[in-house]
Structure formats: C-alpha cells, structure tokens
Amino acid sequence: MSVIELAEKVGITxxxxxxxxxxxxxxxxxxxxxxxxxxxxxxxGDIPEYRGEIDNQD
Known part of the structure; x- marks a missing residue:
C-alpha cells in the first residue's frame, strides 16, 4: 500500500x-x-519501534 493510499484510508495528511x-x-x-x-x-504493537534515548530538551 502506498503512503498516499494509507493517508487517504486513515484520514490524515x-x-x-x-x-x-x-x-x-x-x-x-x-x-x-x-x-x-x-x-x-x-x-x-507491530508498528512502534524503540530507537534509543529520547531527548526531552526543547
């Protein structure tokens, strides 16, 4: 499925x-x-992926 098709199905930009x-x-x-x-x-649980420490500094 293309990203365009997924965006349309989900209803997000x-x-x-x-x-x-x-x-x-x-x-x-x-x-x-x-x-x-x-x-x-x-x-x-199939979607998210942990990628190390999260930097919470803005």
Whole structure:
C-alpha cells in the first residue's frame, strides 16, 4: 500500500503520516493508531519501534 493510499484510508495528511513514518512524531492519538492498524491489518504493537534515548530538551 502506498503512503498516499494509507493517508487517504486513515484520514490524515501526507505530512502527518510522513512525520509518523520517519519517527519524528512525539505522540499519536489512539484513534489514529487504531485506524492505521485497521488499514494495515496489524496490531498496535507491530508498528512502534524503540530507537534509543529520547531527548526531552526543547
């Protein structure tokens, strides 16, 4: 499935989906995660990936 098709199915912008895809997002709504999982036929635990320490300095 293309990113464009997923964005349309989930109902979010390509920019927001790109942020999530590239690991730049700081948070995701449970409803958005649920919709993504339905579109991809997966479980929420299949999507997130831990990438080390999070720098909380702004």
């Amino acid at each position: 390509m920019a927001n989906l790109s942020i999530l895809k590239n690991g730049k997002g700081k948070a995701i709504r449970f409803s958005t995660l649920e919709t993504i999982c339905k579109a991809l036929d997966c479980l929420p």
